[in-house]
Amino acid sequence: MWRELHRISTALPSPDMPYPDFSQTYFELFDLPQGFTVDSTVLGERYRQLQRELHPDRFAGGTAQEQRLAVQYSGLVNQAYNTLKQPLSRALYLLELAGLSAEDVAREQIDGGFLIEQMELREKLESLPGLVDRETVLEHLLTELAGDIKLHQGEFVVAYEAADLRAAASACVKMQYLGKLLVEAEQVESDLLEGH
């Protein structure tokens, strides 16, 4: 899912459409220092300022061409914002800026201990529908997953700041694993929600 292209200019829906210089990095776009720790207040403030200028609703009375451009530009700002807002996408973006593609990251080896933990968590999840107090167990599992993800975010920061890109990539892969498990856990929750 992270195979999309992360420089704004390359994601323009129509390359023949004239557009302003969107060749800055997402960090430059939002006036933020390049790094994993992002001041969410500044990010949000700058995001809202850009959308105040660019959102299609600002051109509600404008021409069709203005509307179309507004949809595109506003979409680009949203993409940049969404990338920087989420820790995992932000981490992967940093690696990409450092020259490590998503494929490079995916090739990173993961230690056996982590994989065993993953299997255990997965088994826990699979045994859930048979449990009496499954909602409480699920809630615990979700909290545990969220905590683990935070842990690997910490790992990423240490590795990235020490310019150890391989270790940073490995932390990203772990976050991806856990993120995927979180989605599956939510699916189980959703099934409970619907009373299956």
Next chain:
Amino acid sequence: MALLQIAEPGQSPLPHSVKRAVGIDLGTTNSLVATVRGGRAAALPDEGGEVMLPSVVNYSDPGQVLVGAAARELAPLHPADTLMSVKRFMGRGRDDAAEDVRRAHYELAGAEDGMISFQTQSGPVSPVQASADILRTLRERAEKTLDASVEGAVITVPAYFDEAQRQATKDAATLAGLPVLRLLNEPTAAAVAYGLDSAEEGVIAVFDLGGGTFDISILRLHRGVFEVLATGGDTALGGDDFDAALVSWILQKSGAGAPTASVARQLSALARSVKEQLSDTQSVTFELADILAGAPPLELNRTGFEELIQTLVKRTLLACRRCLRDAGLDATEIGNVVMVGGSTRVPLVREAVAELFGREPLLNIDPDQVVAIGAAQQADILVGNRAEGDLLLLDVIPLSLGLETMGGLVEKIVPRNTTIPVARAQEFTTYKDGQTALAVHVVQGERELVDDCRSLSRFELRGIPPMVAGAARIKVTFQVDADGLLNVSAVEETTGAQSSVTVKPSFGLAEDEIASMLQSSYSHASEDMLARKLAEQRLDAQQLLEGLDAALQADGQQLLNDDERASLAQQMDLVRQQLREEDVDALRVATESLGRASETFATRRMDRSIRQALAGVSLDELDEEDKE
């Protein structure tokens, strides 16, 4: 005062050119229309002073469609002809909605394409047509009250509505002759009404439990910008389900067998009344003999009722927790909880929400009207009656959008809760040597398997040159506009072969179907149609002229040279001339030509706005700007 109006020169609304725009809450149980007059938004009552229009349509008499309370009275007598809660069927397929159809005691008309349509005395009626009849009634009410034609409407939909359900709603509006300015998510509309009313800043949760749908949205309010952080819910959970649980209990207690359609309708009405009484009193005793011959009266206390609906309420809480997680927030970080929808009057619902968020929910805006009022406020802005700088909505898509890949798996392209508008591109390749076509299957949902997701659209990309497997580079782009509607395009990058679709879900109506329905529609005689077309074309032309006038006044000198200005002026005169005539086609041609002529100017203006926005204004300066 948190919201300051910043109008650009030439863009301030002129007092004499106020446009009539309405907000419509098209609800499962009741629908409302609201508008902004003299700066205040209010719901419009009918001639009898009633604001709420029951979302009920009766088709017993082929010559006359009844909408509202009059139709509801006919429900016990003509259960199959009286369509209630049609919103539950919007954009859904036959298989998908089978259980709801059975429970509502409707007769389905035959159809090969899997689309739902109900058999009535007036022939088959689709949920879209029934919704259009409700919308038409509201449009006529507004036009009568305002003594003017409605130029545009913001129609609200549950945030958790999928593409098919949104498209069906838009189709219904088209059928009712209402130009749609925007489909707005119901909780977002409520947040607008609440936020503008209270001028509050911070994070709020909107808990919206209506007759048939449930939504939870978490928003950040900041200086007139309403940013939806996450949304979730269930499009098939609401007060109707509380009633159904109560009906099952009544049937079980009285030992009655499966009810007839007529009895079921009467029991539903009784259950609704018992439910409503239990919001105010601890215990209710009710007669059954009129409906079920020989059945003794029953007594139900509040605790007993709460046991019946407990699992339903629990489902809403699980959705709230997930929404909090998606927003990356803890329940304690929510500043206020706004309750929307009639079903939030049930005390158990209020208590459960209060416990989850650790605070008493707010009830100071009428939960029945708040959505329509917020929609009216947004409509007023979109039609250009207010300075545009003072309110901006940033909404999200409720469900992930993706593509089918090898093995029936889903590759998510746009994850749920992504802010819209958005464009995302992803590259794919061929899997067979010499493959010249690629089937693109667009799906919506959170599941990993295609079969578990909602199928939205399929199209083919042809003309890929034969290459070895994996050599072709096919870029698929998803673009979601501010209405939450999707456009997908695919291009083979080495040859430029292209294909695209605006996603029209299989359960919506095709464009020509709508046109033919409009044509045959009983309330639109052909001269009516022509007049409407002319009116719409004139509106388009006027909007373009006004927009250009304002733009020229602001930037014409700076961004255009003398020749360009003269040529634009000439084209504008042509349009003005046609505005005085009655020729729809000539007006359209002149308007379109002016539109094309103004594109360069528009592009330059946009470029400049963006350069300004990107010029690295510091936060201090932003603050200054807002204080002005």
